[in-house]
Amino acid sequence: MTQPNVIQPVAATIVPLCVDLDGTLLRSDTLYESVFDAITNDYSVIFRLPFLLLRGKAHLKQKVSELTEFDPETLPWREDLIRDLKELKESGRRLILVTAAAAPISRAVAAHLGFFDEVISSSETHNLKGKNKVAKLVELFGERGFDYVGDANADFYVWRSARHAWVVGKPSFAARARSAGIEVERVYEEKANPVRAFWKGMRAYQWVKNLLIFAPMLMAHHFQDGPRWIAAVTAFFSFSLMASAGYLINDLLDRRNDRLHVRKRKRPFASGDLPLTWAALIPVLVLTAIALAASLSLRSLEILLLYFVFTFAYSVRLKNRAIIDVVILSCLYSSRIAMGSYATRTPVSVWLISFSIFVFFTLALAKRAAELRMWERSGKLNVPGRGYTVSDLPIVEGMGVGSAYVSALVLALYLQSPSVLVLYRHPRLLWLILPLLLAWLSHVWLVTHRGEMTDDPILFALKNRMSLAIVGAIVLLAVLAV
Structure with a gap:
């Protein structure tokens, strides 16, 4: 049974809370949002996408972000998670946006939400997802030196090195994380059925x-x-x-x-x-x-x-x-x-x-x-x-x-x-x-x-x-x- 997400006062020195973006903080994916926006603006983009992807997904993300103006204002945010993050920020918790999205998009998101202390994102040559993400976080904070909010199978790599896991998804997904030996602290249930x-x-x-x-x-x-x-x-x-x-x-x-x-x-x-x-x-x-x-x-x-x-x-x-x-x-x-x-x-x-x-x-x-x-x-x-x-x-x-x-x-x-x-x-x-x-x-x-x-x-x-x-x-x- 999912425990209530009660926000407790924390000290400023507590381990940082690292937050994923696509599918976690946002009930969508910024790459696909940008791709379809770019196609809507210029249909020739459809023919350019395969050639961009040949140079790697990180390169694709960067170039697609340059083809359209990313507007975070009306995107479908996960409001319950955002509310809790704001309360944590007010209590002194260090919040870091850690995402595989392109840098221009992640910076726009951080500026829009206004409560992240730092942004760590993909570059044109490095896709910050799965094993790449956990390697970066362990390098910065050490094993068990951070908590992490995620939603996907790729986040299991990160949770295994995190102190606590905050899981976004179906109860069965959270149960699978627990059965894998991951310390699940909070669960934000995704009620939508695709x-x-x-x-x-x-x-x-x-x-x-x-x-x-x-x-x-x-x-x-x-x-x-x-x-x-x-x-x-x-x-x-x-x-x-x-x-x-x-x-x-x-x-x-x-x-x-x-x-x-x-x-x-x-x-x-x-x-x-x-x-x-x-x-x-x-x-x-x-x-x-x-x-x-x-x-x-x-x-x-x-x-x-x-x-x-x-x-x-x-x-x-x-x-x-x-x-x-x-x-x-x-x-x-x-x-x-x-x-x-x-x-x-x-x-x-x-x-x-x-x-x-x-x-x-x-x-x-x-x-x-x-x-x-x-x-x-x-x-x-x-x-x-x-x-x-x-x-x-x-x-x-x-x-x-x-x-x-x-x-x-x-x-x-x-x-x-x-x-x-x-x-x-x-x-x-x-x-x-x-x-x-x-x-x-x-x-x-x-x-x-x-x-x-x-x-x-x-x-x-x-x-x-x-x-x-x-x-x-x-x-x-x-x-x-x-």
Whole structure:
């Protein structure tokens, strides 16, 4: 059982407390933070990284630190450990930051936190990790002449030469340290589960959008066509995995801006719940999605790849362009209908395309309006990482409301078309959908205007009782009309 971390007064002459940075003091890794920041600033860095690594990891760390401006202000710090270190500093304990991070980064961290007496870090030719770190500390303080705070397997080397170990990690990790004969004085439990955090980052709840893949088939009333159902389900999972890869890429590259946001700071990469190294699994999602789409048809694969290209372009550049960003978002929504059409070999109605364009455009604008309202209430004028200012809110809301009602108009025109009489035995029931749609769209924009909308209208719809009731009623009416 973990003992409470009670801070006791100490003498100024007591052995120093040496503190690791990556994964210990910081719930992330400064090397990977710097690498992804450098890539975001200049994508050619991707091709330079292998050549930098050929000269050693220490050289890579130093050069990467020179490619980007390291900002420790919004990083996910381990607040409970920092609080205890501050108390120890006030009681006279000597605190030393001992890290394998590059010198410019470690100095920036020490300056930001303000309680370290000394900084020991990697140089361009010497990576201060594992055995190299323990050799340096023993040289300076002797065997058992220091206490050490760490979090990784490499820190076992250091703990074996330390007087006491402060362990950051799961209880099982601390137990393993004790079983190795290490004197564990304190444990700071890491409660985050990377697997669960990765699943959260995949945003599986967003897969509900991909039900649009079934729309062409269902609207053509192919209810009992087995091969079409198999194709639609395959396309659904293909698109879902690719969409999840897109969300993870977006969160990875937008970490800095997310950390300034009230809600987005809790996203897995931004909060530190998900190590940046887990980004290596993103290509697995992409390749699996491609394999599934390729099993359907060449056209399905083309739609999926176009979706990925535009998702990536949105994440790295287009989300910063006002109006273009919401147009791209609405097109990404509509691409699901195109995927369903090609996967199930079902022609798409012009009415469905027209309706989807306007309804998804209004949802994209609601997403932006919700963000602008949040920043307005926080007293900010500019929105980090977006091409809007708070003063744009009225025009964004106006465009969104207008698009919402145009989508309802398109539905009304469709209900008067000859195709409705052919497809439905009770077409008059469909007219009841129109006031329900108007009620829901009006509700969305009223909630958005009041500042009660989340930054994700889809998530809002899944949790809002009125939205669920209206959607359920619309589905019921459509079924009864068949």
